[in-house]
Amino acid sequence: MEPGLASEPTRSMDASAEQSLPEPGSQDSVAGDDIEIVVNVGGVRQVLYGDLLSQYPETRLAELINCLAGGYDTIFSLCDDYDPGKREFYFDRDPDAFKCVIEVYYFGEVHMKKGICPICFKNEMDFWKVDLKFLDDCCKSHLSEKREELEEIARRVQLILDDLGVDAAEGRWRRCQKCVWKFLEKPESSCPARVVAVLSFLLILVSSVVMCMGTIPELQVVDSEGNRVEHPTLENVETACIGWFTLEYLLRLFSSPNKLHFALSFMNIVDVLAILPFYVSLTLTHLGARMMELTNVQQAVQALRIMRIARIFKLARHSSGLQTLTYALKRSFKELGLLLMYLAVGIFVFSALGYTMEQSHPETLFKSIPQSFWWAIITMTTVGYGDIYPKTTLGKLNAAISFLCGVIAIALPIHPIINNFVRYYNKQRVLETAAKHELELMELNSSSAESKPGGSRSDLDTLPPEPAAREGPSWGSRLKLSHSDTFIPLLTEEKHHRTRLQSCK
Incomplete structure (x- = not known):
């Protein structure tokens, strides 16, 4: 059990040494490094202490230390609910992500648990006001990759929307071009x-x-x-x-x-x-x-x-397979470079050895080392035209070794290239499916919005109405329905479509 963190408050202390939270707005509502903070995140109860949280005073958990002095208005600006009897703060957030976020108070860095959506985890870090600089580099790469996928999905959806939409302000010439x-x-x-x-x-x-x-x-x-x-x-x-x-x-x-x-x-x-x-x-x-x-x-x-x-x-x-192969080769430049380097070293070594070993034979075909390069190339690549071949025992042994080394050198980069091909092909299929899924959700949301005035009201109709003076959709109130959902901000600038990227999970 790590110090300062427990599923239940099991640490026993003297009454004089341990300071619990006072009543909101009371005169005793003062901050202390030994104050005990009890939070309940998604049904999981955690006990934290002021000396631990005060290391990063700009975070949301650190702000809980001083929030009681401001009364209930300050409390509910930081959490979803508060129980005065238990003196417990409630947060309707992802408990698994919270367990990763609080690592910053113990280790000074955050590691994202496997299986958590990177975009959702970033939203959790933003909520707890933990800067992304504390996220480990290995996790940042996953976040960057997921951002690229979201941008690609947004681009595809936007292209489809542009094709489906008809702008009345466009002239006939522009519509003809489209x-x-x-x-x-x-x-x-x-x-x-x-x-x-x-x-x-x-x-x-x-x-x-x-x-x-x-x-x-x-x-x-x-x-x-x-x-x-x-x-x-x-x-x-x-x-x-x-x-x-x-x-x-x-x-x-x-x-x-x-x-x-x-x-x-x-x-x-x-x-x-x-x-x-x-x-x-x-x-x-x-x-x-x-x-x-x-x-x-x-x-x-x-x-x-x-x-x-x-x-x-x-x-x-007209062939997605050829496009995928081209992309796989572009992503495999490092592996292809290693292959060429291995072959170049092997060609130089075995051609020099072949030339030296074959000089003792009166009818040698190895006239020079540059001429032996051709023999080494066709031998290491397992082609073997037969126009140049060794005649001595040592030369044949050298040819056998060069043949085996060539097979190994060529086989080494094959696996990474195939992996890049399969990864890109599967990624394109996932992005295509995600783009279609986004369009289906947008159509479903628009149809449900149209059916609200005259049809039956759903559970979402109980939400408070949007302010009339504000143009466009209110993202904050809608996203509060589910903190694990994400949306594509690139589509909100002009089209004002709300989307829920379930495919990122």
């Missing part, structure tokens, strides 16, 4: 939008297949100058696909709310790289021959046609 943007960027908004998204996906596949088939000699034709070129049918198919990609890009650029952000987005840069080579090649073919030699034009066109492989990355726009 409709086009919603039609092209959000396939789930309507059935025609989904059809267009599927058609765009199929055209990406068709254009990629046509690009590959154009390199088959049997499908090529000979032009007037004796050069083999793509079949005209394949060129027509590619032209149609490029026309669709160009129209799609221009419409999305036209309807984008932020043109600069749209142009600098990675996926939109990929779109430009996918369609730009076609027009540059077309320009060089028809106009470049007048300004440069025909051979140089053909070489430039061939180089640009290779850039058409960028259109395969357009599939990431």
Whole structure:
């Protein structure tokens, strides 16, 4: 049992040494370091002492020491209820969170218990007036992560609300832009939008297949100058696909709310790289021959046609799996860096050893250490083309060791990368579900509010009415219904929707 903390007041002291709380407003209502404070938080009774609480006088519990001198008005400004007979303060708060918060008086820091929502715990710390600087760094990371999730949910809900809402002040041109943007960027908004998204996906596949088939000699034709070129049918198919990609890009650029952000987005840069080579090649073919030699034009066109492989990355726009994989690789830069470092060290060591051990053989294939790098790379990555191989016993032993080390080095970062992939994928599903849940709660709250004047009254109707002079919802009175609930403040600035984030639990 920790000193100063007990479920029941079990510490026995002399009457002269122990000072209990006097009556509110009496002349004996003075502060003392040995005063006994009895609090009841969510049904759990705690006994604290003035010398312990006075370490942090700005906290709510420390203010209880001097609150009796101000009478009942001061008392009820700090707690929910007070029993003069038992001289006990009552708080309708989370007892589990309170047990974590009072650690600051004993250890000077606060640790958040596992299973408590970080946002709810922050609200508890704010209520008890304990500064967040006392929260341990490991717990602050969980709080920051939960804040990011709330911001992401708020952003998704706000986007959905913007799509559903119609602003009468907007002009026809602006409404047209929003409709086009919603039609092209959000396939789930309507059935025609989904059809267009599927058609765009199929055209990406068709254009990629046509690009590959154009390199088959049997499908090529000979032009007037004796050069083999793509079949005209394949060129027509590619032209149609490029026309669709160009129209799609221009419409999305036209309807984008932020043109600069749209142009600098990675996926939109990929779109430009996918369609730009076609027009540059077309320009060089028809106009470049007048300004440069025909051979140089053909070489430039061939180089640009290779850039058409960028259109395969357009599939990431329509595939959440590819987007998740990209995010997992971005979050795994540290693990990938370790992999490259291990391989680089192993390649240098084993190539030098292989070169040294193979010099005694008259028909050695290891002519130099830089040439041995190629052998070490294909050996450690378990490829093994067989163009360079050891012939001595020591060289073969060195090759076996390098092979095993390569397998271990490559397998090490696989687990963190897979974990990042699964974590991000599950997080996206949770955020999507939470956003839908928020919308359902908002719709339920709005429908219940509309049914109050003429329908049956619920238990919430017994609450005191909101002040008429105050605009917008009163968050303080509504949140007092449940201290464990949270709301998304980002949605309260303009839309004034109250939400309860049950998913954070």
